[in-house]
Amino acid sequence: MPRLEVEGYGTFEVADGTRLVRAIEDNGVDILHRCGGYARCTTCRVAFTSGEPERMTRAEHDKLAEKELLGQARLSCQILCDQDMQLRPLMTLRDSGLPDPGSQPEAEITPPPEWISAP
Numbered sequence: 001m002p003r004l005e006v007e008g009y010g011t012f013e014v015a016d017g018t019r020l021v022r023a024i025e026d027n028g029v030d031i032l033h034r035c036g037g038y039a040r041c042t043t044c045r046v047a048f049t050s051g052e053p054e055r056m057t058r059a060e061h062d063k064l065a066e067k068e069l070l071g072q073a074r075l076s077c078q079i080l081c082d083q084d085m086q087l088r089p090l091m092t093l094r095d096s097g098l099p100d101p102g103s104q105p106e107a108e109i110t111p112p113p114e115w116i117s118a119p
């Protein structure tokens with residue numbers, strides 16, 4: 001099982017293939033996911049220290065490019081936990097002042113992923 005280290009929160013064992021945003025939240029981290037995991041809002045963004053995936057969904061790529069975040073952040077709703085990862089969540093509920101993190105992302109990546117190499 002991959003080990004997920006979330007800086008400031010702890011290290012967790014995660015079932016292989018778990019959607020990253022859900023793995024983070026299921027382990028008690030109040031990460032935002034305002035669009036419900038559809039690569040539209042970028043509030044699920046994380047910064048990797050190690051274990052950054054080499055592939056990326058086209059939806060993630062296009063949204064990060066639009067927001068000028070390519071190379072700075074990744075979208076945890078567009079990533080599966082299939083290796084050890086160390087990262088930092090960049091937007092949390094407690095820091096946001098928002099009433100809730102957003103609707104629950106589905107277990108599978110949405111929209112259906114088209115995989116490309118991360119730039």
Ligand code: FES
Nearest residue numbers: 035037042044077
């Ligand atoms: S981009 Fe909105 S939850 Fe990931």
